[in-house]
Amino acid sequence: MSFLTSLVNGLSLGSIYAIIALGYTMVYGIAKMLNFAHGDFIMVGGYIIFTCVSTAGLPPAAGILLAIVLCTLLGIGTEKVAYKPLRHAKSNLAVLITAIGVSYLLENLALLIFGADTKSFTNVVTWPGIALFGGQLRIQGVTIVTILVSLAILIVLQLFINHTKNGQAMLAVAQDQGAATLMGIDVNKTISLTFAIGSGLAAIAGALLCSAYPSLTPYTGAMPGIKAFVAAVLGGIGSIPGAMIGGLVLGIVEILSKTYISSQLSDAIVFGILVVVLLVKPTGLLGKVTQEKV
Amino acid sequence: MALLEVKNLSVYYGVIQALKGISFHVDKGEIVALIGANGAGKTTTLHTISGLLRPKTGEILYHDRDITKMPGAQIVRLGMAQVPEGRRVFADLTVEQNLRLGAYTRTDSNKTAATLESIYRRFPRLKERVRQPAGTLSGGEQQMLAMGRALMSEPDIILMDEPSMGLSPILVNEVFDIIKAVHEEGTTVLLVEQNARKALAIADRAYVLETGTITMEGKASDLLNDENIRKAYLGE
Incomplete structure (x- = not known):
């Protein structure tokens, strides 16, 4: 049973990675840039929901909706102000470095406004979940909701x-x-529009991530952001089904290696898999070999 | 009356001047050919008209409107389409998705469906490959797709950039027959070609472009008999 529990938890974490990876992969595919600030939109979404629900006492649904709207606007604004002027820059590095700058800016703004202490996030999914096999397999409500939401997002x-x-x-x-x-x-x-969709998805990922792992700091989005990037590359960057599969694989591997091998080594294993996949298939699992045609 | 008028157009790539103040016009109902060697500035001219490049000086008038600074996407809405050099079909999308993107600016879905049917009648080979990714088509089929895609917007003028490039002689004839047919149905054509003989044979008028300057212009039939043209462009 513990294997099944881990698998379901991995699926759930993987679903969150997948939602974030979708944003990465769409922006890369369409705007041809790696938006390294993408992960921090998760954190921004998290703080918006936290402020609405825990501070202002609004219902969670209102908080999530507001987070989606504000993150969408922030995504559009960031692209207009920071990335668009560099679209025809001589070096691709210019926009990459700017994205890293935006990432630090968002993290430090959050630090300034909310402080460095960890906020305990209220789970926005109030449903306790289900128990299967006479209570041997318990699945939390947030786990099920996460999987269903990501499936719905992929279909839509x-x-x-x-x-x-x-x-x-x-x-x-x-x-x-x-x-x-x-x-x-x-x-x-x-x-x-691409940035709008990607940032809106990041807000949803923020709500799910902070509900499943209820602690919020200005750096909450950084690591999931990098893992989602790995997921996008693993699946083949630019490919939407690839991002989904990459995210799920990453989440399952991470939870299973935490359970059966070592918590400390789990990240090393996750990134190790990326290295192996890229050695065998440099375009990622679903990536295409693109040929430069003359 | 000129449908499209280009006045004193200069275009630079960095410090290199690709077009040195060219002027020409295309009247409604004409086929006008722009001929010249590789690197003469033919593609630059079409890209500038379509708004993909910005000129340093000069004016472009279309339907008597100044479109010099208009965004490319908006120019399409005024009834101008381009079949770009190298076809540039959307390789990962199917034939039908490509054609539907050609009608992106149209909102009349019933009439669009009728246009799609007429395109399939004109290009039966595309109809056989509706669900096939465009990247898997042969060069000739891709050229047909690029022409069909441009026609989907039912343009008043169609700009064609080297439609015969890389095609077998039989396909070249087929492409030129299609251009003639499209023209006979009322579409004005600005044709850029390296195949000067073919282009002059179907055109009403023509301009000769040499390293960014128009060096000759006239009736296509006159140019076809011009000794300099015969030597430089017709290999005689």
């Missing part, structure tokens, strides 16, 4: 991308910005 995202004009425009911009412009697609708007 796939429908959006494959069956709406904006979704098709995103795919077009991801492949060829010039040709997309010739179709009448506004590339700037499409990139804004």
